[in-house]
Amino acid sequence: xxxRYLAVVDHAYRGGPEVQFCxxxxxxxxxxxxxxxxxxxxxxxxxxxxxxxxxxxxxxxxARHLDLPDPRRSLRALLAADSAVSVDEPALRALGxxxxxxxxxxxxxxxxxxTRDWPDYEGVWFL
Amino acid sequence: xxxxxPADVLLVVTGAPFASDMLTxxxxxxxxxxxxxxxxxxxxxxxxxxxxxxxxxxxKPRDVDDWAARYPSTAAVVSGxxxxxxxxxxxxxxxxxxxxxxxxxxxxxxRTRAPSRIGTNVxxxxxxxYIGGA
Numbered sequence: 001x002x003x004r005y006l007a008v009v010d011h012a013y014r015g016g017p018e019v020q021f022c023x024x025x026x027x028x029x030x031x032x033x034x035x036x037x038x039x040x041x042x043x044x045x046x047x048x049x050x051x052x053x054x055x056x057x058x059x060x061x062x063a064r065h066l067d068l069p070d071p072r073r074s075l076r077a078l079l080a081a082d083s084a085v086s087v088d089e090p091a092l093r094a095l096g097x098x099x100x101x102x103x104x105x106x107x108x109x110x111x112x113x114x115t116r117d118w119p120d121y122e123g124v125w126f127l
Numbered sequence: 128x129x130x131x132x133p134a135d136v137l138l139v140v141t142g143a144p145f146a147s148d149m150l151t152x153x154x155x156x157x158x159x160x161x162x163x164x165x166x167x168x169x170x171x172x173x174x175x176x177x178x179x180x181x182x183x184x185x186x187k188p189r190d191v192d193d194w195a196a197r198y199p200s201t202a203a204v205v206s207g208x209x210x211x212x213x214x215x216x217x218x219x220x221x222x223x224x225x226x227x228x229x230x231x232x233x234x235x236x237x238r239t240r241a242p243s244r245i246g247t248n249v250x251x252x253x254x255x256x257y258i259g260g261a
Binding site: 015018022059068 | 144145146147148150151154155157158161178187188190191192193196198199201204207208211212
């Protein structure tokens with residue numbers, strides 16, 4: 001992990017039609033490219049970003065249909081770019097969800113192990 | 128500009144965009160009410176005053192991962208509703224909050240109003256829904 005950064009995401013629901021494609025993980029992908037490596041940890045309500053769902057509906061606003069942020073698509077792109085994405089399993093279970101619901105490639109870990117790695121990173125940022 | 132009749136529903140929006148699903152809720156309510164022929168007035172306070180600035184242009188900045196895609200700005204979304212429902216829809220911006228944030232000028236059709244106007248709007252509207260979160 002030397003030279004890599006870790007992004008910790010605790011908050012979910014970070015905007016819809018004002019955000020569209022430019023969601024939190026769009027930023028993370030940019031940081032991943034620029035910094036030479038960024039891994040992601042999802043905690044609290046943000047664990048739901050990694051839970052697989054069906055296709056998202058578009059938002060109808062008059063004659064327009066807007067694309068809302070699609071965190072699963074964004075996370076898949078991060079994973080494809082060799083970013084490691086982890087989920088706090090107790091937070092997942094607290095919401096009544098189980099590890100079999102998360103996207104392929106996302107790792108569920110216990111809370112303590114998620115912080116054990118922090119000294120190995122160049123920096124730990126809270127996005 | 129001609130006076131607009133009282134709104135069936137006044138949405139007082141004081142929460143901040145980019146921080147919750149607030150704007151999704153607002154636009155869903157607006158869309159559904161307008162489709163049912165109800166008149167709607169949005170009173171934009173706080174950082175919601177940033178959403179209708181003319182400087183935002185018609186589109187969001189380019190998606191570097193999909194250069195051909197174009198996404199409308201929030202200002203364009205509001206402009207579209209104003210053009211589509213001129214007799215039913217209005218969007219007013221709190222002058223104090225806008226000035227305090229350097230928000231403006233706004234796209235045509237969006238009215239900037241003194242904060243003292245909010246009481247008048249509430250009194251005139253048949254129903255007021257306050258959407259906070261600031």
